[in-house]
Amino acid sequence: MASPHRVLCLETLSTSITNINVPILGSVTQRAMDIKREIEEGKQKPFKEIIFCHFGDLHAMGQKPCTFLRQVMALCMYPALLDNSEFPEDTKRKARSILQTLENGSVGSYNEFYSWETLPQRIAHFIQRRDGGIPCDPKNVVVSSGATAAIVSVLTMVVNEDEPLRTGIMLSVPQYPVYVDTIMLSAAVKVEYNLDEENGWSLNVDNIRQSLYKARTHCNPKVLCVMNPGNPTGRVESRECIEDVIRLAAEENLLLFVDEVCQENIFGLGATFHSFKKVLFEIGPRYSQQIQLVSVNSVSKGVSGECGLRCGYIEFVNIDPAVFQKLFTLKSFAVPNVIGMLAMDIMMDPPQPADPSYKTFMEEKKAVLSALAENAKLTEEILNQAPGIHCNPIQGAMYAFPRIHIPERAVKLAQTQGLEPDNMFCHHLLEETGIALAPGSCFGQVKDTYHIRRHV
Amino acid sequence: MASPHRVLCLETLSTSITNINVPILGSVTQRAMDIKREIEEGKQKPFKEIIFCHFGDLHAMGQKPCTFLRQVMALCMYPALLDNSEFPEDTKRKARSILQTLENGSVGSYNEFYSWETLPQRIAHFIQRRDGGIPCDPKNVVVSSGATAAIVSVLTMVVNEDEPLRTGIMLSVPQYPVYVDTIMLSAAVKVEYNLDEENGWSLNVDNIRQSLYKARTHCNPKVLCVMNPGNPTGRVESRECIEDVIRLAAEENLLLFVDEVCQENIFGLGATFHSFKKVLFEIGPRYSQQIQLVSVNSVSKGVSGECGLRCGYIEFVNIDPAVFQKLFTLKSFAVPNVIGMLAMDIMMDPPQPADPSYKTFMEEKKAVLSALAENAKLTEEILNQAPGIHCNPIQGAMYAFPRIHIPERAVKLAQTQGLEPDNMFCHHLLEETGIALAPGSCFGQVKDTYHIRRHV
Structure with missing residues (x-):
């Protein structure tokens, strides 16, 4: 029997892999998932659920799926539905053209x-x-x-x-x-x-x-x-x-x-x-x-x-x-x-004015953009009212990236813990409130400035 | 204005990328897609369509989608269908448990x-x-x-x-x-x-x-x-x-x-x-x-x-x-x-005997396996009747990998064209019959032996 050393373990990974220390949006993501599991297992927390605001995940943040899109996809997934009278004619036309x-x-x-x-x-x-x-x-x-x-x-x-x-x-x-x-x-x-x-x-x-x-x-x-x-x-x-x-x-x-x-x-x-x-x-x-x-x-x-x-x-x-x-x-x-x-x-080819799905499609489109606009305005206003936080105008996408002032003592504390100060901030916020944000250090920032990213 | 040399062109690719010469199943795939496009554009060929037998693509080769699977997925895609009475109860139960x-x-x-x-x-x-x-x-x-x-x-x-x-x-x-x-x-x-x-x-x-x-x-x-x-x-x-x-x-x-x-x-x-x-x-x-x-x-x-x-x-x-x-x-x-x-x-959790979808599910499962078994047997028999071809018993998966004898003159011809002999064979077959097979050289084979892979 050969020596018991293992082929694949942390010690045998190449440095290009071990250098990647954190998952894509920082250790907050992983910790948030752990807490979510703990809650499901019945562990008591000062909150009832994790609020994930760190991802650019529109549906998770409340955006409704586009009806036209989902109808056409359901038809393609299960073409027997093409006989169903409740699906608008243009969804069936599009589904047929795709299936062909x-x-x-x-x-x-x-x-x-x-x-x-x-x-x-x-x-x-x-x-x-x-x-x-x-x-x-x-x-x-x-x-x-x-x-x-x-x-x-x-x-x-x-x-x-x-x-x-x-x-x-x-x-x-x-x-x-x-x-x-x-x-x-x-x-x-x-x-x-x-x-x-x-x-x-x-x-x-x-x-x-x-x-x-x-x-x-x-x-x-x-x-x-x-x-x-x-x-x-x-x-x-x-x-x-x-x-x-x-x-x-x-x-x-x-x-x-x-x-x-x-x-x-x-x-x-x-x-x-x-x-x-x-x-x-x-x-x-x-x-x-x-x-x-x-x-x-x-x-x-x-x-x-x-x-x-x-x-x-x-x-x-x-x-x-x-x-x-x-x-x-x-x-x-x-x-x-x-x-x-x-x-x-x-x-790439959404409903046109003469199509039965047009009205709903346009209403949904408008709702998506106005919800983002309203949330962005609210986010900007509330953040700028908070002491030590400054948020630039949000014009598009779906993120706010405000600068946060972290007091020198907190910065030192983070350093003794081997954490980026904004990462420590996000971890505290997560443990105390269940809100998951992404620390600015995951995105890069000018030295000695700190930020957080949140979905608006 | 800088010199006109281009940042990204064939000459600037690294050798690890240029060394990859062919798409995954050989140049036959690419040529088959070109011919398919030519047929769509109206070009005359000695056949009406390309028969793709080179991929392990079960649905393309005629396997019917699993009804239970597709029904649950359509329900998850467009949950308004949960009110539809035509979907069996167990498909809805599974869809609800996933959506939750x-x-x-x-x-x-x-x-x-x-x-x-x-x-x-x-x-x-x-x-x-x-x-x-x-x-x-x-x-x-x-x-x-x-x-x-x-x-x-x-x-x-x-x-x-x-x-x-x-x-x-x-x-x-x-x-x-x-x-x-x-x-x-x-x-x-x-x-x-x-x-x-x-x-x-x-x-x-x-x-x-x-x-x-x-x-x-x-x-x-x-x-x-x-x-x-x-x-x-x-x-x-x-x-x-x-x-x-x-x-x-x-x-x-x-x-x-x-x-x-x-x-x-x-x-x-x-x-x-x-x-x-x-x-x-x-x-x-x-x-x-x-x-x-x-x-x-x-x-x-x-x-x-x-x-x-x-x-x-x-x-x-x-x-x-x-x-x-x-x-x-x-x-x-x-x-x-x-x-x-x-x-x-x-x-991972298919219908059980008491479920309304069980009977259909089991019938479909049986149909999939017996079709493969029959096709495998037929493939093996017909190939082994052909002179210069030998096919081992096919016990599972969905492929035949028969050995084909390529005459020395054809091998030499292929070499003068810079092609693997079995690749040349597949190209000729494609151009003459529209049948796309994958050459054994894409999978590796003992020197001076030649094979083809086909989906049974």
Whole structure:
């Protein structure tokens, strides 16, 4: 019998894995789930349930599922319902048109052709309509298993561990943590630039340029990641600012990776969503023929808010389609599930004025956005009334990222416990009230500033 | 304006990515999809449609969805249907019990608690029942986004690029290609051992040991991957053989990674499924307390056959749960979709004799297995009648992997075209008949032997 040492244990994990210390939104998530289990097992707590406010989980936070979407999906799941008279005619029409394009009419087939041909065509139509007719070739659209899988796949392709200088990837501070985790598991270097908190968390090209030049002394920054609307900031970027970022990317030869998953969640007074693709093509061919742009979107946000269904898409601009052939293989590790693809398909082509489902659909859409707008206003007002908390205006997405003042003594206490001060704050809040928030340290923040992220 | 070189193009991809030359089942897949598109665009071909026989895609190959499963899922998708009198009472009961455990009752929430607590409990009950009462702790069960994601996550954890000797992972020849792709994208070394084609594609411990000892001169083999029932071989392993493999793993201190996704697809005369876990515990504590075992299962096979829904699970034996905490993070890259998890939940607890859906469920289950059995028999008979083809008995899973004789002149022709001979064979077959098969070279095969895989 061989020696009793174990093949797979904490000691045998590689440093790239052990360095990832916390789950995606900090140890608060894990602790909140433990408490939830303890409550179910009958343990007494000063509260009755955990209120999860740390995730961008719209349905969990009360958004109602879109009726049209769910009806079409139920029909596709169990086509015998196509005989049911209670489903509106347009839901059946859409379901039939989807079922016709599925292998053997089943959502249970892999449906590779649907994933690589049919759905990209429908997404391309949507993008073209959204951008006022600027062309979108379906060959440049790839369906992914959610935005997260899109981020991981594309960044994996960009990192080249064979080159003498390590690949640099530029991320905002604060940023969505999946980017950092992806970089940590790869051979890339994280190059951070600060968003402008004093200016409502705006992108700031001076900050980006400064970080870029500094990073070039030790790595090769290739990609500039931006997010609009911002997570965790709730910022909706102005057209001028987007132009500035595009010009910078052109001057510095950076690939623009644009996370636009919250493009439908716009509710701030005067805020408008401008897609990077549209702005790129409007400022002229000198830019639109040169810049490599990657944009991602998802069914997890917007009117659908279907986080649980895991589907997104990637649009590539000025990137050789032969590169996507490689994604075909990488993607085999995360084949999108068919139900998620159906949700994407349905949201790309919502009910039109003459359709029986139109009225309900529009009412639900309005309700989603006005609830977010009201909650955002309330959140902002209440937080700004609290001493030691300052919250920037929330214009889009679904998050508030207020700055919290943590007294020096508390900061020292946290340090003695080996915790980030805002993480300690969130843990205390969780244990005392059952409210789960995400600490700012999970998203990155300027040194000696502390924040929390909450779903509005 | 910077130089016009592009950040992301074929030339800038790292070798670990460019080395992956083909999509998962060879260039035949891609060509078949191109032809399908050409037919849709009106191009004339010597056939009317592509017949996809290369995938393990049960619904695409004609298996009917399980009614109970689809009814419960439609109810969860659109809960207004709970008032519909046409759904059997037990489908509603199951749907209500699932909806109660979902965040805000929605399949559209992330449902982390369901994924990490509720569903693993139900899976553990199933495993315990399956293995005649041998305990299964839900803490050792992790839900994954399909078996593929499970394979990738676990093998990623095992590979340690910090160690002086590279991590070796032992794979059978032939094997399921995802393993090879995973290893190619990691820092691991592939260590191949031959299955015994003369003996119905059985595992052969002498072959394994021989490869192991040879590999130890240049790497550190840590994991022995086996698949039962076999893909692409259709082999169902005997209890004795499983015992031998377990003893070998114990003697050589190998982690056993067991792919048991086809455990329900058993139809060969006298063939029985023995889970590695059960055999491990039956041969005694000396083994069951030592061996590290990882077993994966999926909803893509069996009675459900729901490949499109992407859900699987992993059971860990004798592995520190703290290691799974790391999976929590790695897994954030492939959060399982909720609909897939529902399918898993439903299949873990199928209708019982007193339930209204029982009769239909059992009829459908029987139909699935007898269709596979009949097709397997027919496939075997017809192939063995053809000159130059030999097919081993097909006992389980859903594949035939016959050996085909390719004449020397054809082999030479293929070589001048830079193609594997069996890949050329499959391409000719596709262009002339519209039938898509997977070439044996995608799965690995002994030098100068050629095979094809087809779904029975």
